[in-house]
Amino acid sequence: xxxxxxxxxxxxxxxxxxxxxxxxxxxxxxxxxxxxxxxxxxxxxxxxxxxxxxxxxxxxxxxxxxxxxxxxxxxxxxxxxxxxxxxxxxxxxxxxxxxxxxxxxxxxxxxxxxxxxxxxxxxxxxxxxxxxxxxxxxxxxxxxxxxxxxxxxxxxxxxxxxxxxxxxxxxxxxxxxxxxxxxxxxxxxxxxxxxxxxxxxxxxxxxxxxxxxxxxxxxxxxxxxxxxxxxxxxxxxxxxxxxxxxxxxxxxxxxxxxxxxxxxxxxxxxxxxxxxxxxxxxx
Numbered sequence: 001x002x003x004x005x006x007x008x009x010x011x012x013x014x015x016x017x018x019x020x021x022x023x024x025x026x027x028x029x030x031x032x033x034x035x036x037x038x039x040x041x042x043x044x045x046x047x048x049x050x051x052x053x054x055x056x057x058x059x060x061x062x063x064x065x066x067x068x069x070x071x072x073x074x075x076x077x078x079x080x081x082x083x084x085x086x087x088x089x090x091x092x093x094x095x096x097x098x099x100x101x102x103x104x105x106x107x108x109x110x111x112x113x114x115x116x117x118x119x120x121x122x123x124x125x126x127x128x129x130x131x132x133x134x135x136x137x138x139x140x141x142x143x144x145x146x147x148x149x150x151x152x153x154x155x156x157x158x159x160x161x162x163x164x165x166x167x168x169x170x171x172x173x174x175x176x177x178x179x180x181x182x183x184x185x186x187x188x189x190x191x192x193x194x195x196x197x198x199x200x201x202x203x204x205x206x207x208x209x210x211x212x213x214x215x216x217x218x219x220x221x222x223x224x225x226x227x228x229x230x231x232x233x234x235x236x237x238x239x240x241x242x243x244x245x246x247x248x249x250x251x252x253x254x255x256x257x258x259x260x261x262x263x264x265x266x267x268x269x270x271x272x273x274x275x276x277x278x279x280x281x282x283x
Contacts, residue, residue, distance in 0.1 A: 014042050014052050019061060019075055024119065024268045028065075028072035078109070084126040086133065087159055092187045103162040105155055106187050108180065120240040123265045123272035124156055124214050127238045130263065131210075131274050132163040140234045144209025145169060147230060149201060149223065154181030156212045156238075158188050165210060168194045171201060201226055209235040217246045221253055228257045233279040240272035247271050 017038055022029055029037075031053065038049045053073070056062040063076045075081075080090040088104040090096050096104040132138050142164045148157040151170030161168050172178050178196050185194045197204075201223065209232050213220060220239055231237060237259055242250050244266050250273060251261050259275035266272075 010042065010044060010048075011052060014038060014044055014049055015056055015061075017041055018053060018056060022062070022073060022075050028067075028074065030070060030072055034073055080104075083122045084129040086129050086163075087125045089155075092184075103159065105158050105162065105184075107153055107155060107184050108187065119267040119270040120214050120272065121155060123267055123270060124212060124238055124240045125159055126265055127240070127263070127272045127274045128156065128159055128163065128210075128212065131236050131238065132160070132165075137236060137276070138164065141165065141209035141232075141236055144232060144235065145206070146210040146212065147171070147204070147208040149211070149213040149227075150215050150219075151181050151196060152177050152214070154184045154194070154196065156214065157181075157194050158185060158190060160210055160212065161190055161193050162188070166193070169204070169208075170194065170196045171199060171204070172196070173198075173200075201230075204230060206230070207232045207235075210238070211235070212238045214240040217242045217250060220250060224253050224257045227254075228259075228277075231259075231277040233277050235277045237275040237277065238272065239275070240270070242271050242273075244269045244271050247273065 018034060021034060021037060035046060035049055035053065038044070039046050042049070060076050060078050062073045064071050065074050078091045080088055080094060080096060082088050086102045088096060088102060090104050090106050092106045092108045094106070143166055146157060146160040146165045146168040148168060148170040151157055151172045154170055157168040157170045170181055172181065178198060181196045185191055185196070208230050211227055211231055213223065220242065227237065237254070239250060247264060254275055255261060258278050260278055262274045262276060264271055264273045
């Protein structure tokens, strides 16, 4: 049995293990695959694990999706869950009392990337949370504008503004993503502060105090020069979408482009890095 059991109720442990396996995996789980892995992890009887998985579905913690003729279990976004020290994700229409130091981002379930199901979204939110929780950084960037490249659901732009950034711009080449991001921004009451644009990044002008991009390594490499031009000195840069073994290459490219690496996060072999732009105003 997994050493993390530590005397807690077995039923609770099995349910938590099921949610953790699905939440941290980059591959989707079928019911039978999840059942087998939980039996191995918890040493529980298959009949008990099967019953508890059905309970998680009935309670709305897990739901079925269908792809290529197969059914998969995924963690529901119809429940409130915490993805970082100060960030909660919740479905639209749910009343959530955010504390003085916590924010809640409400999202409609849609086709766009960025619902919190994937590790890179969670890592990006953790990085934004950490960066804007550092007083020196917050004081530097909070009066500026954030840029979210490949905004998807809009979750990163929404979080940045809720944490205190004055405004944000989100870019996405997919029309469905732009539509869903605009809807999520409205749900969070931020339509006056966040713009979603159908523009190529090379068309963007101005300077940004926080830039965020949750994209794969080849795209992040390609964007290094333009991000350097768009980033304000002392501003933050949050990059995710890379694998753990790609960290060194990404860090070298951006350090050579005038950024200083501050910290990195890793979950299930995915990584997120935070940088600040070196130099002085006018660079």
